[in-house]
Amino acid sequence: MSNREITGMYPGSFDPITIAHVGIVERAANLLDRLYVAVAFNPTKNHMFDIDDRVRLVRESIGHVANAEVVCLEKGLTIDHAKKLDARTLVRGTRSVTDFLDEIQLFEQHIYLQTARGIRPGDPDFVDTQTYYALPENDHISSSFVRGLYMVEGIHNRGELIKPLVPPCVSQALQKKDQQTTTL
Numbered sequence: 001m002s003n004r005e006i007t008g009m010y011p012g013s014f015d016p017i018t019i020a021h022v023g024i025v026e027r028a029a030n031l032l033d034r035l036y037v038a039v040a041f042n043p044t045k046n047h048m049f050d051i052d053d054r055v056r057l058v059r060e061s062i063g064h065v066a067n068a069e070v071v072c073l074e075k076g077l078t079i080d081h082a083k084k085l086d087a088r089t090l091v092r093g094t095r096s097v098t099d100f101l102d103e104i105q106l107f108e109q110h111i112y113l114q115t116a117r118g119i120r121p122g123d124p125d126f127v128d129t130q131t132y133y134a135l136p137e138n139d140h141i142s143s144s145f146v147r148g149l150y151m152v153e154g155i156h157n158r159g160e161l162i163k164p165l166v167p168p169c170v171s172q173a174l175q176k177k178d179q180q181t182t183t184l
Helices: 019-031 051-062 078-084 097-115 143-151 158-165 168-183
Strands: 007-012 034-040 068-073 089-094 128-133
Touching (some): 007 019, 019 034, 019 089, 034 051, 034 078, 051 168, 078 089, 089 097, 143 158, 158 168
Parallel strands (some): 007 034, 007 089, 034 068
């Protein structure tokens, strides 16, 4: 038995973080000594919130999880960031068959990137992947669903539709965003 701390990294854009993401953080943190929730910037995406706001919202949303810490991912490969943080596992979430197929492809890419560097599954430095299935009550929730609801014009109660899908701080940030947009 090793006394080595088991650290994981949960990467994502979290734009915005949802209650489904928070649930995965809570479940993964129960099995890990430390969990880094890594907020990524993707220049090919049109983000609803800038990186600083997303980091703040993730911090507020998971503040109750004692062994979880929010970090910002800079440029580079996810697997390299995990290694810098001494993460032994990547935490991933999946809702549907489509998500699952995407996650298998990411898993295979991470294996390729490591084996190309001489690190094989079972080696002490190999970064593995833990996939968490969304809880049934959260299976329909995604950041893109929330963004879609927010962007559709003519929905008079969109705040009420979004509120159960996101942590309170995100709901408040979206209300503030609405107020700023209507005053322009």
